[in-house]
Amino acid sequence: MLRSWRDLQSLIYLLALPLLVAWQWRRGFSWLAYGVVLFLTLGVGVIHHNHAHLPMWRSRWLNRLTDLYLSLLQGHPGFVFHCSHMANHHRYRQGPQDMTRTWRFGDHNHLAGYLLHPLQVLPVLYPHFAAWLARLRRRSPAAYRRCLLQYAAVLLPWGALAWLDWQNWLLLVLLPQLHGLHWLLATNYLQHAHADGHSRYDYARNFAGWVNPLLFNIGLHTAHHEHPHAHWSTLPTLHAQLRHRIDPRLQAGGLLPYMFRTFLLGPLLPRHRSHSLMTPPETR
Template sequence: MLVRKKIDCYPIATILLVLGIDLVIFLFSPSVLLPIIWMLLSLNIKGWICSWNHNHQHYKFFSVNWANRLIELIMGLHTGIVGEAWVLHHTLGHHLNYLDQSRDESAWKTPQGRLMSRLEYTFKVGFLAYPTALKVGEKHHQSCNKLIQNMLLTALILSLLSSINWINTLIIFIIPMVILLFMVVYVTYDHHAGLDQQDPYKATYNITDRWYNFFTCNLGYHTAHHLQCGRHWSELPQLHEEIKDKIPPHLYREAGFPFSLMTKVEQKLTQILTGA
């Protein structure tokens, strides 16, 4: 099969649907108002695509290279994180070094040993995301070459779109790409910040909320993900069940808005329907 895991069909379909809406509004919007409305509405959906992009870089959606490169190009236009950027900065960088703050590509501690604030971490890691990925790429030439190709191809596509309608390109593509690049860094602060541990079971926060893990494709099972990052995201709940007794209770966090609200609404509806 072209798609390696059938369950990946729903994120793939959503990614393509969002691209379709992007292009329809880009080409046919009668005014600038509709692109602005769509940009604001789609930011949350594209935020979920950031999670799916992350998962794809650990376990590719497709069994053929051309399809993976194509979906990476599309997700790059959605999220500002092009193909191989996740691989170099995250998989070949952060995953290997997250237990050592002096080497971690997503370090939350300064060289002087101070815990960064969330905003300091967001801007530092965000602005250095691509330079850091290229630096990691000095040891991984094939992946680095792909990253450079993807960056140039993405820039070319944005240039072509800008030649057609630069305002719509800015609103529908470029602004969301910049926002979501920094937003990804912003939310990753919650994964490890303050946990200066050598024990991998104590170095990561987890979120077990059902709705959070539905929309992020199990990103909340983060300890399991770090232990076996090559496992498909659909297998992480099972792995979490096997290791959850090793994770201290204080390393479980609430999902936050809007997922906590979804959970409360679901619980209330269940009570009403069951008469409990």
């Protein structure tokens, strides 16, 4: 029933996260288990993103159940990927009409920009979500009800768990979900800050190393943009076909070394500072 056997990795992550939370809820806090939970919240965000682009199952009903389950684990309804990510970000690719373009808040690439990006983009996105839902309610009431079910899949478990033990809910559920949501939004900054939103191929940064096998090839971002409906397991092949078209400065190597160089060494050592690839208006 899976579209690809490679999504067995996705299923392992989706089962491991609530099991580790439940284990700590009953047995007590563990730093090791909590660290794995925080990592798995990153994985759930990527799985949610991948499932929105290409549903995991060949069955419509299994996909709809997975929509609800992912909304529950993510702490946010999955319909948002359709109205802002695919309909806007993938369409405009860091360009002037992309609501989530990183240069909307200044053409920079530094630690403060990375940390602030999720907080800056949320006030832009939520009015868009509300307007999209209002249009959907008029155009397709059944789809609108499915979106409301996704909200229920988040809010009802939150209420029940907070009623049972608000401290455990805060520590084991809400904070990890906020951590995952931060990375989901901030990854946009890592992938696009100082890239050229006016370029055909140089609008995204790509990462190599362990981030790809651990997080479903999320680092191969140009190939994902160029082939948004391709299964994540095919991105290494697609990236190899595109690599020669991408500015070498956007081949960033490992994610954590890139963040260390750019955000920590950059302010101290000029050779590690990021420089914008945005083309001046008069040369476009």
